Amino acid sequence: MGKEKSKKRQRSTSTSSSSSSSSDSSREKKKLRKLKKKLKKEQKRTEKILKKKLKEEKKKLKKKDRSSKSRSREESSSKVEEAADIPIELMEKSRAMAPMTKEEWEQKQSVVRRVLDEESGRYRLIKGDGEVLEEIVSRDRHRQINRQATQADGAFFQANTVSKRT
Known part of the structure; x- marks a missing residue:
């Protein structure tokens, strides 16, 4: 029995030394947490x-x-x-x-403008802040718009490929 007690004592001393180092790190972690909490509180106060x-x-x-x-x-x-x-x-x-007041909003929404989409080469009708409106056109006008858009699309593509090469 004397041998068993001495073995238990040796084990307990070895574990106690390792636990003291781990307890030190846990204490440091607790201190860091407390500091973080204090900083957050101070920050909230200053923001308020x-x-x-x-x-x-x-x-x-x-x-x-x-x-x-x-x-x-x-x-x-x-x-x-x-x-x-x-x-x-x-x-x-x-x-x-x-x-915005109702009058301001109505005044802003009443403005319809034509904006060129450089990528597609099409002019779009934009109402107010950004609502896109459809424009009703004849069949011939639609073909003409598509031709112009195709040409502008090609020009845009060429401009981008040339600028990427240099």
């Missing part, structure tokens, strides 16, 4: 603070816009000078993020 400041500035801009409309031209010109202190990018972003 920045968002609050941005909202406050937007509110101030809206108030200035409302007040400048009701005042006379002389007073509004002094307000414009004060608004020059606010970054232009901020003002543009706030306008871009605002929803």
Whole structure:
């Protein structure tokens, strides 16, 4: 029995030395996790603070816009000078993020323009932001369009192959 106890002791000491090194690495991992959590919390706090400041500035801009409309031209010109202190990018972003009014949307959708598709050589009717409309044409006009498109397609293909070779 004395031999068995000594063997158990030797095993336990060998495992304890390896476990201490593994516990050290696990402690380091825990420290790293804690640090990461702290950094994330700090980052969230700063983001919240920045968002609050941005909202406050937007509110101030809206108030200035409302007040400048009701005042006379002389007073509004002094307000414009004060608004020059606010970054232009901020003002543009706030306008871009605002929803469109129905009138603005209808005005934008009422615009129909012809756009050349360089790859196919066809002119397309584009309505508003990007809706493609069909154009009804006669049979002869359709053949003429297809001929032009084929020629433009060939020219586009040649231009791309020549530019790739050089």
